[in-house]
Structure formats: C-alpha cells, structure tokens
Amino acid sequence: MLDNTQMLKKSSSQSIDYPRPQFKRSEWIDLNGSWKFQFDDDDMGEKNGWFKGDILQENIQVPYAYQSKLSGVNDQSDHNVVWYEKSFEWKVTDKEAYLHFEAVDYYSKVWVNGQFAGEHEGGHTPFSFLIGSMLQEGENTIVIRVMDDHSVEQPLGKQSWKSENFLCWYTKTTGIWQSVWLEEVSQTHIEEIKMTPKIENASLEVVANISAHENPVYLEAEVYFKDEWIHASGVWIKANAKSAELTLDVQSDEADFRVFYWSPDRPDLYDIRFTLKDRKHVYDEVESYFGMRSIEVKGDRILLNRETFYQKLILDQGYYQDSLMTATYDQMESDLKKVKEMGFNGVRRHQTIADRRYMYLCDQLGLVMWAEMPSSFHFSNTAMIRTMNEARQLVNKHFNHPSVIIYTLMNESWGVNEIFHRKDQQNFVNALYFQTKALDPTRLVVGNDGWEHTLTDLLTVHDYNSDDVSMKNNYRCKDDFVNGSPSMTSLKQNYAQGYQYQGEPVLVSEYGGIAYGSQSKNDWGYGSRPESSEEVLLRLKQLTTVITETAFIQGYCYTQLTDVEQEVNGLLDHNHEYKFDPKKIKEIVSQKSSGFLFE
Incomplete structure (x- = not known):
C-alpha cells in the first residue's frame, strides 16, 4: 500500500x-x-x-x-x-x-x-x-x-x-x-465557486463559499486566455464570513467583439486561477475555466450569444456494453468526437447524469448539452421529495459549464402519468421548474419533455413517425401543431389541460429511432426495420428534411447515438463504432445552419 x-x-x-x-x-x-x-x-x-x-x-x-x-x-x-x-x-x-x-x-x-x-x-x-x-x-x-x-x-x-x-x-x-x-x-479553503458570464458588459460574476476561518482572508482571481493575462481582481473576506462575491472584467483587445465567445463553432474558454490567502500564507489554489456565452429565448427563437441558434442534437444515453453507465475518459472523448464528426452541434444527455469529465469535453469540443433529471415512475410524496432534492444537486453540478444550456426535468410524463388532468402533478412539475429557475436563472428549462407540457421555456415534441409524407402534413399548420397532438406515434397532446402555447420556440426533441444492425426478436426500434444501410440513411434524410424545412421549428434531437442493449436504433453500434459513413450523416445533418459564421 x-x-x-x-x-x-x-x-x-x-x-x-x-x-x-x-x-x-x-x-x-x-x-x-x-x-x-x-x-x-x-x-x-x-x-x-x-x-x-x-x-x-x-x-x-x-x-x-x-x-x-x-x-x-x-x-x-x-x-x-x-x-x-x-x-x-x-x-x-x-x-x-x-x-x-x-x-x-x-x-x-x-x-x-x-x-x-x-x-x-x-x-x-x-x-x-x-x-x-x-x-x-x-x-x-x-x-x-x-x-x-x-x-x-x-x-x-x-x-x-x-x-x-x-x-x-x-x-x-x-x-x-x-x-x-x-x-x-488546508483547513481554510475554497468550498465552492459559481461563475456567471455576463456578455452584455463583458464581465464574469463570481460567488465563492469559504470554509470557517478565524482571521480575514483574501480571495484573488486571475483570468487568462490562451496564456495571455486578461485581468485580476480580489476581495477581502472578514473573519468567519462564509461567502464572497467579485466581478471580473474579461475584455481583450485581441477579441473581435470585446470578449471571446463560447459557441459550438468556436468553443473559446478562459482559464481562471483562484487563490485564497492572507498577508502571510497561501491557503488554497484552484484552477478552473469558464466560457462567455448566453442562452435566451426571444419570441419563438433561441438565441446563443444573442444570435439565432438552430440546434442539431443527438440523444446520448451513456450506456456501454461492458460497463453500463460507467465510461472512461477515452470512451467519452471518442463518442463526443464522433458526434462532432457526424455534424451535430449538441447532445441531449438522456435520463442519466454524466461524469463531470463529459461536460468538460463538451466545453472543450464545442457541443451544447441538455442536462436531464432521471425520472421516477410512481407519483407520491416520497418520489417528489427525492426528485426535488436530486434536481437541486443536478443544477449545482452543471452550473459552471458553458456547454450546458438547457435543463430537462421530466420526460414523457414518466412518474406523473396523469399530468394531463391532475393539478397536483402539474403543480409538482411547475415546482421543479421554479426551483431550477431560482437556482439558475441563466438557462432554459423544459418542465416535461415530449408532450403534456405545463410551465416550460420550450415546446418540445417527440415524434417517431417513420413516414415523412404524413409527418410533413402534420407540421403544415403551426396553429394546429402547437396546441394539438402532432405525433401519430404518441397521440399525446402538446399541453396539459389548463395550458396552451404561449409562443415558445418549438423543437422536435426526439425523432427517428431507426432500427438497424440486429435481427434478434428482442431487439427493437421505431417504425418498420430497413433492410439496408442505404434505406436507413434515406429515411434519416427524409425525416430530417421535414423538420429543417418547417420554418417554425428551431431544432431537433435524433434518437440516438448508440445501440443500447435491446434498443438498436443507434448511429453507432453496441461497441460505439460507426454503423454508417459519418460523412453521409453529416451531409444530412448539415442541411440547415444558423447565424453568420466568420471563416
């Protein structure tokens, strides 16, 4: 030992x-x-x-x-x-x-x-x-x-x-x-740091929690961009005070628009070093980083750094054949690099909470991320308390990561199966929504993803229709779509009773799910099973085209990244290897982009 x-x-x-x-x-x-x-x-x-x-x-x-x-x-x-x-x-x-x-x-x-x-x-x-x-x-x-x-x-x-x-x-x-x-x-140390970028005034707000200390201590923060010193700031913290706040100016003459923004196209990150000390001792040093980015809704559009942002996501359930929900760094990196190579600009991390190195890789590689709270499956006081408690921890874990732009709190009414008409279940989802907004007002929140929405920042729809013609017909009229039941596969209403469309951005947050690569009677996917890889790619193109050509839809999430046990609708197989030529997938995914890009 x-x-x-x-x-x-x-x-x-x-x-x-x-x-x-x-x-x-x-x-x-x-x-x-x-x-x-x-x-x-x-x-x-x-x-x-x-x-x-x-x-x-x-x-x-x-x-x-x-x-x-x-x-x-x-x-x-x-x-x-x-x-x-x-x-x-x-x-x-x-x-x-x-x-x-x-x-x-x-x-x-x-x-x-x-x-x-x-x-x-x-x-x-x-x-x-x-x-x-x-x-x-x-x-x-x-x-x-x-x-x-x-x-x-x-x-x-x-x-x-x-x-x-x-x-x-x-x-x-x-x-x-x-x-x-x-x-x-050290006995005197930094317990926690929360960093909030403010792109409107090119600054970073920092809130630090400090362990007990009998004498005043000084918290200093130094900001760097690619080893270039940008700014330093500090604050004295009086004896036994538990928290401190400071604001750092992150402007740089080298940046095109005062700051280096984080985005999937240019995932620029600042390094920051925190030092806790007094006039005689250095008690603690912590290295970190942050990204200058904002996410917001304006009308029926989603804005990333104040520009319209079209999301092209893939569903990632984070399962591995030999290790279940546990992944090595190399496995996570390989998966996320494949996501980029196939042309997607983000991931919806589905029904599990990822390793913190996963978020780090999204930050570094330039992939937006939806963080999702795993569901329970029975509505009760116990289930509500447990979900509320762990959802708070979910927010705390993801708060500083620039890649994380959306929290999804419930999925497809799991655990709130009667939410369409039951006020107590509606109120529970709304309580989760408000709790999350209180803990982190900087991100968008989806209360119940897929259907039967109550309070939400986005209208997200799950549609596993495998026929592009009928799918397109269902999306033809926005007014009928948003307050109706557009998915022929779920037949669920978009909104629960007492709620209706308020102009939120619309996304198809699950679609596709095309099964391919296994003929076991227990394996499955959505729709009829194609007989060739060419047929899979054709259907993927047809369904994706319906979405991208529907003007009021602001993005999509394809199901899914990998095969998972009995579910064989991944673009990667059980070993997380390509089933299809990634260049062909990228051609399909790249049908629509958003904003103006500097080359």
Missing part, C-alpha cells in the same frame, strides 16, 4: 484522470481500482459491525457497478444491499481531507476507521465528506454500505425496476458507478 505522500497526484491542465476538471487542485488520490466487496441480502451487515472493516471477502473493480462485466462480479441478479471496503496508508498532517464520491446509486452510508462520516441519498450526483479528523497515522479503512431497491419512487432513469429489461429500460446499476477520490486541502 502507498501512503499519501506517494499517492498524491499532481493534476495538470491535460490530466484525464482528475474527476473534477473545472475545480482542480494539485494534490489528490485516486481511489478507483480493487476494493473488497460483499452482498448483504439479509441486511445484517450494519447490525453485525461490518463498518468496522476487515470483514468483506469478495472483490470488485471500482467504479463499475456489480452488474457490469468490468466490475469483475458480473452478476445481474438483484441484491439490494452491498458493501465496499478500501484500505490505504496515510501520513497525518495539519491539513484537512475530502472524501469524494462522484455517483453512488442509491442510498449510501460511509465510515472511516469505524467512525460514521455521513450519508447521502441520490444515485446520480456527487457528494463529499470532510474526514481529516477521522484519519490516523498508518493504515486507514473506508467502508461503504449502499442500499438500492430500485423503487419506482426513486429517480431511476433508464434502469429497469422489473426483474428483466423491457422496452427502453435497461440493466440496473447498484452501488459505486463513478470515481471515488481523496483530496487534501
């Missing part, structure tokens, strides 16, 4: 391992790899003191769920309670230590050296515990108990709650499925 003086990694701007690329410190420990593991089907582990350590007998590869092949367990049967254990050497210093979990599904309890560190409910969002006071010189042990019964009252996303997969619900995920890591920090 290595101690922390040997294991501490020096992260760099090129690091692909660091789990949080937008909030980087230099000293951290990767805890992924081999852990002790055990099922606890009788749920007796806590009563029998498993949290004390040195009990578990099996092994697992973290961060892969036990249901996946790469976990080394590869067991698809249901086990509602699982335990993990990891030992490591530690050299005690005067510093504090964070134990970070990027995602653990669903309810976690954590002990360090037998001491209870904390608990967390929610299967898709990061959480951390300060554990410095629990660490000891020499060997230390982390033990985790995870409970996940796949209740329909918890946000599941695309995980099947039945004994087997069905329709578009897939293999379950239980336990740790994103990175686990340790980070050393």
Whole structure:
C-alpha cells in the first residue's frame, strides 16, 4: 500500500484522470481500482459491525457497478444491499481531507476507521465528506454500505425496476458507478465557486463559499486566455464570513467583439486561477475555466450569444456494453468526437447524469448539452421529495459549464402519468421548474419533455413517425401543431389541460429511432426495420428534411447515438463504432445552419 505522500497526484491542465476538471487542485488520490466487496441480502451487515472493516471477502473493480462485466462480479441478479471496503496508508498532517464520491446509486452510508462520516441519498450526483479528523497515522479503512431497491419512487432513469429489461429500460446499476477520490486541502479553503458570464458588459460574476476561518482572508482571481493575462481582481473576506462575491472584467483587445465567445463553432474558454490567502500564507489554489456565452429565448427563437441558434442534437444515453453507465475518459472523448464528426452541434444527455469529465469535453469540443433529471415512475410524496432534492444537486453540478444550456426535468410524463388532468402533478412539475429557475436563472428549462407540457421555456415534441409524407402534413399548420397532438406515434397532446402555447420556440426533441444492425426478436426500434444501410440513411434524410424545412421549428434531437442493449436504433453500434459513413450523416445533418459564421 502507498501512503499519501506517494499517492498524491499532481493534476495538470491535460490530466484525464482528475474527476473534477473545472475545480482542480494539485494534490489528490485516486481511489478507483480493487476494493473488497460483499452482498448483504439479509441486511445484517450494519447490525453485525461490518463498518468496522476487515470483514468483506469478495472483490470488485471500482467504479463499475456489480452488474457490469468490468466490475469483475458480473452478476445481474438483484441484491439490494452491498458493501465496499478500501484500505490505504496515510501520513497525518495539519491539513484537512475530502472524501469524494462522484455517483453512488442509491442510498449510501460511509465510515472511516469505524467512525460514521455521513450519508447521502441520490444515485446520480456527487457528494463529499470532510474526514481529516477521522484519519490516523498508518493504515486507514473506508467502508461503504449502499442500499438500492430500485423503487419506482426513486429517480431511476433508464434502469429497469422489473426483474428483466423491457422496452427502453435497461440493466440496473447498484452501488459505486463513478470515481471515488481523496483530496487534501488546508483547513481554510475554497468550498465552492459559481461563475456567471455576463456578455452584455463583458464581465464574469463570481460567488465563492469559504470554509470557517478565524482571521480575514483574501480571495484573488486571475483570468487568462490562451496564456495571455486578461485581468485580476480580489476581495477581502472578514473573519468567519462564509461567502464572497467579485466581478471580473474579461475584455481583450485581441477579441473581435470585446470578449471571446463560447459557441459550438468556436468553443473559446478562459482559464481562471483562484487563490485564497492572507498577508502571510497561501491557503488554497484552484484552477478552473469558464466560457462567455448566453442562452435566451426571444419570441419563438433561441438565441446563443444573442444570435439565432438552430440546434442539431443527438440523444446520448451513456450506456456501454461492458460497463453500463460507467465510461472512461477515452470512451467519452471518442463518442463526443464522433458526434462532432457526424455534424451535430449538441447532445441531449438522456435520463442519466454524466461524469463531470463529459461536460468538460463538451466545453472543450464545442457541443451544447441538455442536462436531464432521471425520472421516477410512481407519483407520491416520497418520489417528489427525492426528485426535488436530486434536481437541486443536478443544477449545482452543471452550473459552471458553458456547454450546458438547457435543463430537462421530466420526460414523457414518466412518474406523473396523469399530468394531463391532475393539478397536483402539474403543480409538482411547475415546482421543479421554479426551483431550477431560482437556482439558475441563466438557462432554459423544459418542465416535461415530449408532450403534456405545463410551465416550460420550450415546446418540445417527440415524434417517431417513420413516414415523412404524413409527418410533413402534420407540421403544415403551426396553429394546429402547437396546441394539438402532432405525433401519430404518441397521440399525446402538446399541453396539459389548463395550458396552451404561449409562443415558445418549438423543437422536435426526439425523432427517428431507426432500427438497424440486429435481427434478434428482442431487439427493437421505431417504425418498420430497413433492410439496408442505404434505406436507413434515406429515411434519416427524409425525416430530417421535414423538420429543417418547417420554418417554425428551431431544432431537433435524433434518437440516438448508440445501440443500447435491446434498443438498436443507434448511429453507432453496441461497441460505439460507426454503423454508417459519418460523412453521409453529416451531409444530412448539415442541411440547415444558423447565424453568420466568420471563416
């Protein structure tokens, strides 16, 4: 075993391992790899003191769920309670230590050296515990108990709650499925940073949360663009104050229009370094970045940086054949580069919350992103509370990423199946909408994607019609379309009772779903199955042309990026390799562009 003086990694701007690329410190420990593991089907582990350590007998590869092949367990049967254990050497210093979990599904309890560190409910969002006071010189042990019964009252996303997969619900995920890591920090440190770009006055607003400190400290921020120093600003924070605000001017004479804007065509990013210090000591240094971009609605148009923006998205469910919802950096990068190569300018991350490196790659490559809250499937007080809580964490995770432009809070009335006529379900979606707007007023919000909208910034429609002629006829009259039931496949109304079209931009946020590449009786897609790749591309062109030639539609999202288990309608196969020539797909996707581009 290595101690922390040997294991501490020096992260760099090129690091692909660091789990949080937008909030980087230099000293951290990767805890992924081999852990002790055990099922606890009788749920007796806590009563029998498993949290004390040195009990578990099996092994697992973290961060892969036990249901996946790469976990080394590869067991698809249901086990509602699982335990993990990891030992490591530690050299005690005067510093504090964070134990970070990027995602653990669903309810976690954590002990360090037998001491209870904390608990967390929610299967898709990061959480951390300060554990410095629990660490000891020499060997230390982390033990985790995870409970996940796949209740329909918890946000599941695309995980099947039945004994087997069905329709578009897939293999379950239980336990740790994103990175686990340790980070050393000073007792006085930056806890959180929120950055809000203001392109109208070429500035960046920063709100920082600071740990407890008995004396005044100074927070300094320095901004760079491609290694060119742009601006610095700072603020003194009085003793024991928990937060601070500052504004940075990001104008540059080198920029064409005062600032370097972030967009899919030119994903320019600024680097920013935060330093927390006083007149004698430097307590904390954090490296980050931001993008100067705005997203807004004006009439029935969507504006990115005040210019009309036509969205050409692809649905990404984030599943991998051997690892389920867990991906390596290289896998995420390969997928997103293929998205760009096929001509799309964004992704709708569907029913799962991505690894933070995924958002980092979208920021770097120039892909807009829709962040989506995974759905529960039964309406109850418990389901509402759980969804509201995790939706807040969703916003916090995505807040600083310029690629993220839209939050989708519900999908196709899942978990609110009677929303069309039930006021309580309508009010719940509206509460989610207002909560999200309060936490992040800078982005657009879709309350219930696909149909039966209540409060929403966009009218988003799911239409899996495979016949372009009838599809075009349904889109012919905007007035009939927006307040009607335009999709022949769902037959759902666009708006719930008591709601109607208010002039929102219209997008077809799911369409296509053309199955190809497998003849298993259990595999499926939407519409009749084409017999050749040429037939797939022809149908893709015909359906996409209907959308792009309908003047009032402001974008689309094709279903989907990859085949996922029994659903074989991806443009990539189960191994995330091309099924079709990407140049031909790009020709179809490039039928319409928006705005004026400087070459």
